[in-house]
């Protein structure tokens with residue numbers, strides 16, 4: 624469902640309202656543009672043929688009042704409908720996603736990091752990265768708390784509507800909803816450093832049933848080690864011997880750091896490095912071999928892993944479903 628121009632392909636009531644306002648403003652501007660350029664063109668074509676100076680009517684009160692009042696009325700009207708839209712977008716919905724919850728009782732906490740998104744479902748006790756799941760239902764809005772861990776980022780899913788800055792030390796809230804199931808591309812829309820362009824994420828609108836299934840899956844800890852292949856076992860051993868646990872977390876193990884993305888269900892995610900690569904064996908190998916070659920400036924250094932360790936780590940990470 625990736626449109627060529629996502630903002631013109633709204634997939635939520637909020638995005639539709641924004642799109643309608645945009646089209647209305649565009650239409651008004653187009654009419655004004657046509658009138659102004661039309662008058663200029665008429666003046667040019669008429670004036671060319673005329674040899675004498677046209678009438679100089681300085682101080683025409685009527686004309687002055689007309690071109691002050693006209694634009695002021697148009698601008699005030701645009702301010703009014705824009706303000707009304709903002710109020711509508713921020714309104715507390717009648718139907719809350721899961722029962723009678725408080726406004727501050729958020730479904731999701733999204734934290735911007737250079738350059739990836741941490742995604743937490745506080746009520747389910749689930750933490751993930753760069754992929755957000757919400758039940759797709761045009762009647763329900765999901766309240767999301769947006770934070771930042773370092774610099775100012777901006778959380779935006781063009782097809783779903785409004786955007787909100789992620790500001791260090793400040794809690795911002797946004798409502799998210801989707802009309803129907805689908806994958807919606809999200810982007811960081813505030814310049815935040817070298818890899819700002821690769822700070823993408825996806826919002827997956829799913830059915831309520833799939834959403835509950837997703838949460839259940841994410842709540843599980845990784846499979847017991849005895850079920851994985853010897854290669855993956857060796858990878859697991861290497862993971863904990865190397866510096867990986869100093870930055871990453873895998874639930875149910877001694878790796879508890881939150882500097883890089885949580886890897887508990889890494890293999891279930893569809894992309895690597897905040898949308899920079901699809902999650903495949905080949906791409907994961909490429910990433911681990913030299914993250915700096917794939918995403919220059921990212922916080923993960925090139926560990927110059929041996930071919931053997933590389934294969935082992937890939938095998939282990941692929942067990943984290």
Ligand code: CUA
Nearest residue numbers: 776811813815
């Ligand atoms: Cu984060 Cu731009």
